[in-house]
Amino acid sequence: MIEWGENRSGSPIPMACLLIALAASLTLCQCGSEGVTPPRRAVAFDFASYLPEISLLDQWTPDRDPRLYEGEDLFAFINGGAEIYHEYGFERVIVQEYKKGDGKITLEIYEMDSPKAAFGIWSLKKGAEGRRLELSGRGVLVDYYAHLWKGPFLYTLTAFDESEETMAGLETIARAVDAATESGSDVPAIADLLRVEGLVEQSVVYMTGPLALFNCQRFFTGDVFESSEIVKGDYECGCRVFAFAYGDALKGEKQFGKVWAEFRRSPDFSEVDVEGGVLRLVSAKGRFIQFCRAQRYLLLLLSEGDGKAVASLRTALVERINAAF
Amino acid sequence: MKRQLSRRAFIKSSANVGAATLVGGHLLGTISCHPGGESGQKPSADTSIVAAVTGEDRYAQTVKAIEVLGGMKCFVSGGDRVCILPNTQRNNPGAFTNPDIVRAVIDLCAQAGSERVDCLSWLPRESWESTGLAQAAKGAGANLKLVDGKDESLFRAVAVPRGKILKEACLMELFFEYDVFINIPITKDHAGNKFTGTMKNLMGLNSPRSNRTFHTGNFKNDNIEHLDQCIADLNTVVAPTLCVVDATEFIITNGPFGPGKLHHPEKVVAGQDRVAIDAYCASLWDLAPKEIVMIAAGHEHGLGEIDLSRKDLREIVL
Numbered sequence: 191m192i193e194w195g196e197n198r199s200g201s202p203i204p205m206a207c208l209l210i211a212l213a214a215s216l217t218l219c220q221c222g223s224e225g226v227t228p229p230r231r232a233v234a235f236d237f238a239s240y241l242p243e244i245s246l247l248d249q250w251t252p253d254r255d256p257r258l259y260e261g262e263d264l265f266a267f268i269n270g271g272a273e274i275y276h277e278y279g280f281e282r283v284i285v286q287e288y289k290k291g292d293g294k295i296t297l298e299i300y301e302m303d304s305p306k307a308a309f310g311i312w313s314l315k316k317g318a319e320g321r322r323l324e325l326s327g328r329g330v331l332v333d334y335y336a337h338l339w340k341g342p343f344l345y346t347l348t349a350f351d352e353s354e355e356t357m358a359g360l361e362t363i364a365r366a367v368d369a370a371t372e373s374g375s376d377v378p379a380i381a382d383l384l385r386v387e388g389l390v391e392q393s394v395v396y397m398t399g400p401l402a403l404f405n406c407q408r409f410f411t412g413d414v415f416e417s418s419e420i421v422k423g424d425y426e427c428g429c430r431v432f433a434f435a436y437g438d439a440l441k442g443e444k445q446f447g448k449v450w451a452e453f454r455r456s457p458d459f460s461e462v463d464v465e466g467g468v469l470r471l472v473s474a475k476g477r478f479i480q481f482c483r484a485q486r487y488l489l490l491l492l493s494e495g496d497g498k499a500v501a502s503l504r505t506a507l508v509e510r511i512n513a514a515f
Numbered sequence: 516m517k518r519q520l521s522r523r524a525f526i527k528s529s530a531n532v533g534a535a536t537l538v539g540g541h542l543l544g545t546i547s548c549h550p551g552g553e554s555g556q557k558p559s560a561d562t563s564i565v566a567a568v569t570g571e572d573r574y575a576q577t578v579k580a581i582e583v584l585g586g587m588k589c590f591v592s593g594g595d596r597v598c599i600l601p602n603t604q605r606n607n608p609g610a611f612t613n614p615d616i617v618r619a620v621i622d623l624c625a626q627a628g629s630e631r632v633d634c635l636s637w638l639p640r641e642s643w644e645s646t647g648l649a650q651a652a653k654g655a656g657a658n659l660k661l662v663d664g665k666d667e668s669l670f671r672a673v674a675v676p677r678g679k680i681l682k683e684a685c686l687m688e689l690f691f692e693y694d695v696f697i698n699i700p701i702t703k704d705h706a707g708n709k710f711t712g713t714m715k716n717l718m719g720l721n722s723p724r725s726n727r728t729f730h731t732g733n734f735k736n737d738n739i740e741h742l743d744q745c746i747a748d749l750n751t752v753v754a755p756t757l758c759v760v761d762a763t764e765f766i767i768t769n770g771p772f773g774p775g776k777l778h779h780p781e782k783v784v785a786g787q788d789r790v791a792i793d794a795y796c797a798s799l800w801d802l803a804p805k806e807i808v809m810i811a812a813g814h815e816h817g818l819g820e821i822d823l824s825r826k827d828l829r830e831i832v833l
Contacts, residue, residue, distance in 0.1 A: 400739075
């Protein structure tokens with residue numbers, strides 16, 4: 191048991207010990223070095239290659255040592271909230287706090303196992319609101335926080351007050367991390383499938399599993415769709431579309447049958463009709479659903495009404511997918 | 516002496532109601548085995564009440580909410596050892612229990628004559644300090660008891676006979692030293708199952724290793740029903756004496772860690788019925804309680820009422 195002031199085993203890897211191996215040449219030496227516990231890594235971790243140049247931070251300085259959490263140790267940092275990162279494919283997170291006067295900003299650098307995974311967690315975290323930041327990567331500022339995607343990284347910046355100076359500092363740090371990351375990456379191809387007229391670009395969310403889907407929209411509590419590539423987009427007509435990818439058209443067809451059966455079994459949905467391979471349902475909340483297959487994708491359109499606009503959107507999406515094949 | 520009586524009273528009452536599955540009943544205030552309940556040392560609280568106090572002063576709101584329930588003396592007697600469990604997730608706005616709520620609870624316990632109040636947690640000290648909860652607790656005279664979550668010897672295996680999935684919990688050994696347990700979560704979004712409140716907060720008493728079994732597979736095929744049923748199962752062996760929930764300002768996206776979009780109901784919610792409190796808190800951001808698997812599963816377990824129309828809901832504005 192640990193009482194006040196004691197150290198804790200299983201603490202994140204502290205900067206101070208790593209500095210011994212890194213030598214004083216690192217610019218990060220200006221960080222403090224309290225709370226030292228033995229590092230678990232045999233090889234020193236190069237924080238400097240992840241963190242922005244301090245000279246670019248307009249006098250925002252590190253408030254304490256950066257911390258590193260890798261693999262399942264993420265639970266030590268995000269107790270109870272780590273699952274979603276792992277579903278996308280989590281490698282490590284570096285956490286660094288900055289201060290300037292009374293202002294405080296936290297930078298979290300999540301390294302995912304691929305640019306697609308980073309795009310996915312970024313698209314989920316940023317939400318559909320917020321102001322786009324002018325960066326070479328994709329950045330969105332929402333209220334007191336910002337999310338930036340570039341390459342395999344998700345950068346999350348949190349301001350602890352909304353003063354002009356702190357919010358300006360948040361953008362300064364965002365620009366610095368953007369500059370420190372070498373290159374961006376393309377959006378996953380499946381996200382392009384939704385790009386037909388009326389798509390609200392900022393609403394696109396890329397998912398790789400049931401947890402992200404559940405966070406986006408509740409259809410079932412289990413993994414009924416069994417897809418590891420899902421994309422969601424909202425449209426100006428008020429319709430929300432989900433596209434689920436499968437290995438090939440045959441797998442898509444098979445899954446279509448399974449999901450169809452689950453919809454029919456669930457008390458949360460009532461079937462309206464089936465026409466031309468399109469299952470139409472009404473949810474318990476009175477929302478209309480159109481569910482169909484196109485090539486190796488399943489399409490689900492969710493809307494308040496069931497009018498022509500939804501049918502036109504479905505036709506446009508199916509045509510786009512067919513054209514791609 | 517009182518504690519020994521309470522323990523015996525627990526065993527007797529547990530046998531009577533077939534509720535022998537409740538862990539350390541001397542400290543767990545269910546209706547049937549409330550400490551001191553049989554010895555008549557406490558006025559009895561009305562378990563049908565859910566108090567929701569809206570305002571700007573978190574301390575005053577908390578005091579009022581507990582007053583509506585009958586006052587802290589309904590839950591804490593002279594000499595009681597009290598364990599409290601706030602949510603110290605992260606210092607992001609709306610992601611941790613407001614320190615003033617915790618301070619108020621500690622003060623009220625002291626006024627009711629508690630021997631001591633301890634905050635119990637296996638989360639790191641950093642979480643307590645960065646949220647201001649360590650300072651609030653210490654300032655109010657409570658002790659911070661941090662347990663190394665990786666040291667299994669600091670946890671006790673407990674059978675979960677009524678568990679539909681969870682058959683064994685692993686609770687902090689220290690937890691068994693207390694007479695009263697006050698659960699003080701913040702309600703908010705949760706990426707794992709969409710909602711967290713009183714029931715899910717109890718995972719903070721269970722070992723991280725055991726909590727890991729609440730999730731299936733390798734995160735690529737996690738199952739919300741499995742997670743939520745495990746949480747409801749855990750709640751069959753741990754019953755808080757009192758729940759005080761921070762529903763003042765909380766994240767409704769990117770939970771439980773944040774940063775996320777903030778919602779401001781400005782309420783402190785208190786009561787003994789975990790299911791009803793969670794149902795009420797879910798409704799504060801338009802979630803249907805029946806759609807939260809954990810709440811429905813808690814109701815099915817008989818832990819509380821999901822239908823708020825069956826509760827005595829006291830909504831007060833300060």
